[in-house]
Amino acid sequence: MDLDGKVALVTGGSLGIGTEISLDLARNGADVALTFRRHEKEAKAVVEQIKAMGRKTQEYKVDVSDFGAVQKLVKQVIDEFGHMDILISNAGMNWDGVIWKMTEEQWDAVINVDLKGTFNFIRAVAPTFREQKSGKIVNITSINGLRGKFGQTNYSAAKAGAIGLTKTVAKELGKYSVNVNAVAPGMILTDMFKELSEEFKQKAAEETVFNRLGQPEDIAHLVSFLCSEKAKHITGEVIKVDGGQYI
Ligand SMILES: NC(=O)c1ccc[n+]([C@@H]2O[C@H](COP(=O)([O-])OP(=O)(O)OC[C@H]3O[C@@H](n4cnc5c(N)ncnc54)[C@H](OP(=O)(O)O)[C@@H]3O)[C@@H](O)[C@H]2O)c1
Structure with a gap:
């Protein structure tokens, strides 16, 4: 894939899927700005790997749910990198609980990061992509936003919302030659699931047609x-991208 000269911004590049997306974009020629919130050491390690590939790269600390901070950050990245071509909205969290026990705090936290965070970044890059008549946006959602998942009303609602957002922005920015898509992973082995039991992981693997879990790559x-x-x-x-887990 020829991404030479392109500038990409990846949210949640410090861990898991976001790290692998950042590295793969760089391997394909892109310069990469990546964000983190808590895992600074990990974000810096990703930046070092991208530097070793000869690409321009920098890590930025931001809470994706903070509208004002995100607008400021996107402006800073465009100033420092010169332009922006690609936005990957990947940062996400889950905080599970069945509906009869879910607190307002649990609901708000997940909606604010997984749905509002995606809006915050798209809103920040949209004027630039519209003006330059080009751009690529990829939102990382989940198969649970398509099928629902026991214990994940907040997460499934946020990820379903991100799908509606993706389709609407695709319509609104289409005439400016901007592509807007969503990728819906099945279960992928990352830190997000490090606390789950081996039994749970085995059950998820058995839901796929390959009897294995996906990897960030x-x-x-x-x-x-x-x-x-x-x-x-x-x-x-x-x-x-779920090994047939959904079917
Ligand atoms: N793993 C899966 O099976 C799976 C399946 C379907 C969808 N997904 C989606 O794929 C994406 C990445 O998942 P992952 O498994 O790689 O998760 P992960 O290992 O837990 O990493 C989450 C990333 O999001 C960042 N993040 C979380 N809350 C943030 C906030 N408020 N502000 C800024 N950054 C924040 C984290 O940054 P810090 O750690 O630096 O704070 C981290 O870089 C998520 O959107 C997730 O919902 C994952």
Whole structure:
């Protein structure tokens, strides 16, 4: 994939899927700005790997749910990198609980990060992408935003909301040659699931047709493709990467 000269901003690049997306975009030629909130050491380690590939890169601390901070950050990245071509809204969290026990705090936290965080970044890059008549946006959602998941009303609602957001922004920015897509992973082995039991992971693996769980690079390869000119006629899509877990 030829992403030479492109500038990408990846949210939540400090861990898991966001780290692998950042590395793969860089391997394909892009300069990469990545964000973190708590894992600064990990974010800096990703930046070092990207520097070793000869790309321009920098880590930025931001809470994706803070509208004002995100607008400021995007402006700073554009100033420092000179332009922006790619936004990957990947940062996310879960805080599970069945509906009869879910607190307002749990609901708000997940909606604010997983849904509002995606809005905050798209809102910040949209004027630039519209003006330059180009841009690629990829939102990392989840198969649980498509099918629902026991114990995840907040997370499933946020991820479903991000799908509606993706399709609407695809329509609004289409005439400015901006592609907007969503990737919906099934269960991928990252820190997000480090506390789950082996039994739970085995059950999730058995839901796939391959009897295995996905890896972060399974998501990253699709994201790099969606950001390339090879995917120029794909927009408003939600592409599952789940080993058939959904079917
Ligand atoms: N893993 C899966 O099975 C799976 C399946 C479907 C969808 N997804 C989605 O894929 C994305 C990445 O998941 P992952 O498994 O790689 O998760 P992860 O390992 O827990 O990493 C989450 C990333 O999001 C960042 N983040 C969380 N809250 C933030 C906030 N308020 N402000 C800024 N950054 C924040 C974290 O930054 P810090 O740690 O630096 O704070 C971290 O970089 C998420 O949107 C997730 O919902 C994952």
